[in-house]
Amino acid sequence: MYPHTILLSLALFYLFQPTIAAxxxxxxxxxxxxxxxxxxxxxxxxxxxxxxxxxxxxxxxxxxxxxxxxxxxxxxxxxxxxxxxxxxxxxxxxxxxxxxxxxxxxxxxxxxxxxxxxxxxxxxxxxxxxxxxxxxxxxxxxxxxxxxxxxxxxxxxxxxxxxxxxxxxxxxxxxxxxxxxxxxxxxxxxxxxxxxxxxxxxxxxxxxxxxxxxxxxxxxxxxxxxxxxxxxxxxxxxxxxxxxxxxxxxxxxxxxxxxxxxxxxxxxxxxxxxxxxxxxxxxxxxxxxxxxxxxxxxxxxxxxxxxxxxxxxxxxxxxxxxxxxxxxxxxxxxxxxxxxxxxxxxxxxxxxxxxxxxxxxxxxxxxxxxxxxxxxxxxxxxxxxxxxxxxxxxxxxxxxxLAQYALLTSAVMSARKGNVTLVLTNAGNGGGGNVVLQGFAAGMELVEMLTCGKLVADQGGSLALVLNGNPIVLYPRSLLQESGLCGL
Incomplete structure (x- = not known):
């Protein structure tokens, strides 16, 4: 069988196969x-x-x-x-x-x-x-x-x-x-x-x-x-x-x-x-x-x-x-x-x-x-x-x-899933106060994905945040290289 005949046969085989359901x-x-x-x-x-x-x-x-x-x-x-x-x-x-x-x-x-x-x-x-x-x-x-x-x-x-x-x-x-x-x-x-x-x-x-x-x-x-x-x-x-x-x-x-x-x-x-x-x-x-x-x-x-x-x-x-x-x-x-x-x-x-x-x-x-x-x-x-x-x-x-949730204050919570970390508050515009988020590697650089702001954990793996009512979405900067996200 010639190569082009093989290709044609394969194409016909796949063409007439039933659609694979999602x-x-x-x-x-x-x-x-x-x-x-x-x-x-x-x-x-x-x-x-x-x-x-x-x-x-x-x-x-x-x-x-x-x-x-x-x-x-x-x-x-x-x-x-x-x-x-x-x-x-x-x-x-x-x-x-x-x-x-x-x-x-x-x-x-x-x-x-x-x-x-x-x-x-x-x-x-x-x-x-x-x-x-x-x-x-x-x-x-x-x-x-x-x-x-x-x-x-x-x-x-x-x-x-x-x-x-x-x-x-x-x-x-x-x-x-x-x-x-x-x-x-x-x-x-x-x-x-x-x-x-x-x-x-x-x-x-x-x-x-x-x-x-x-x-x-x-x-x-x-x-x-x-x-x-x-x-x-x-x-x-x-x-x-x-x-x-x-x-x-x-x-x-x-x-x-x-x-x-x-x-x-x-x-x-x-x-x-x-x-x-x-x-x-x-x-x-x-x-x-x-x-x-x-x-x-x-x-x-x-x-x-x-x-x-x-x-x-x-x-x-x-x-x-x-x-x-x-x-x-x-x-x-x-x-x-x-x-x-x-x-x-x-x-x-x-x-x-x-x-x-x-x-x-x-x-x-x-x-x-x-x-x-x-x-x-x-x-x-x-x-x-x-x-x-x-x-x-x-x-x-x-x-x-599955996400891991933690209550930081009665109005602030965190959610972690994989390498994604969220900080969410119901305080509304301008509210939320100050919170400290722990559990990062010492000196880890993070990107806040909604604003593209850069944050750095301290040597104890803690991150001090000043909230303004908006949600915070954090991801390690090292994992965003060549992603096209936030200019990286």
Missing amino acids: SPSAWRSRSIYQVVTDRFARSDGSTTFPCSTSDRLYCGGSWRGIINHLDYISDMGFTAIWISPIQKQVEGDTYEGEAYHGYWPNNLNQINEHFGEKQDLLDLVAECHRRDIFVMLDMVFNHLASQGEDMTWSDLEPFNDERFFHPRCPIDWGNEASIQNCWMGDGYVSLADVDTENTEVIETFKSYISNLVDEFSFDGLRLDAVRNIPKPFWPEITRASNVYCQGEVWVGDANVVAPYQEYIDGMHNYPVKEAATRAFISSTSDLSELITVASDMQSLSKDLTLFGNFMENHDNPRLASITQDFSRLQTAAVWNILGADGIPIVYYGQEQKYAGAKDPANREALWLSGYKTTDNLVPTFATLNRFRNFVIAQGDPFLTT
Whole structure:
């Protein structure tokens, strides 16, 4: 066989091999930017098209719009995006608004044409992959939706008969069986609870998700309303999808959330998110509670490095609706990207200091910001992600090492992971006082990565710091040589 024939044979072999799915371990190194598809970017590129969050209507964001603004995401150093559910939704303006968010599916076999055509979605995934950006799809398994109280079962796909659903009942959130079997929604939008113990339902879902992931080459799944489905269902889905799956259990109790990792690769770290919000938004909070909750999650979780860390999302009030103090918002960003164990997730608009409170106010149109890159947190996230990506590429133990936390004062804490050291305070702008950080080599030179300032430990390995309310990110200067970071 001639050399060129061998090369051609090898090329054909690799061309027709099935795509290697993105494994859980591959997701550890990623930093995720969460997009509400309808609110991120319009196909026409408008930065003035009106979008009233209180109206709860489609505003025209699209998959093509995301493609056109991927530079905005990648320039901040994000290496994955999480997009809204793609399935066809209940149509029309219900009393609760339109299904722009994607959580009222009624036909899993069709895509939501409000977001574009199938080719637009294929192009989005292809362009992300060209840029080495993973794509996580938000997926609803718990229910199918119908407008009004009366269900027309034949309109639902693929489960078009009442026998595929649990009997209607309101959820008693204090009863686990009720949470798993009863219906979410209200009289305006009924969310019929799928009988996920039904063998036919399970097999249909397994085939469906396997085909969907293969067709669009998704790299991961975000699983909605995990607590509302019996746990044995989830391993069936994760195996069938053959990609990393991250689940939502909206509970602040580590004892409830952590055990779900026996069924799903990782979870949203709600316990730490809620504790971190309390910790960093006010100087009256004691940081010891955050350290306790974060340590509990470390001890209770099978592998906390596969959990998702976040400070904002589509269901919770934005931080800037609680505090406008830039030092606190920046501290929360540092905690999000570097301080908490696991995979960072940043909700679109957090970088613009959007201040929407609870749903629907926290689902603003990003195009109205003009995608500004100054006078906001865009430079902070860009610096943090670039630094994190460098540290990971260098083989620093940061990625798989659980953080070690210490309370320096009631308002100041440290976090160490690999060779990265953080000093965080909730004192706000100008506050924090003086602290001494120990544990460095004698005379070690360190760089503060947000300001590129140089610090030197004394001969006893201690570092005296004068805080001004801003977060501090320290890394050994010797490990930054030829990194391109901070002029080195």
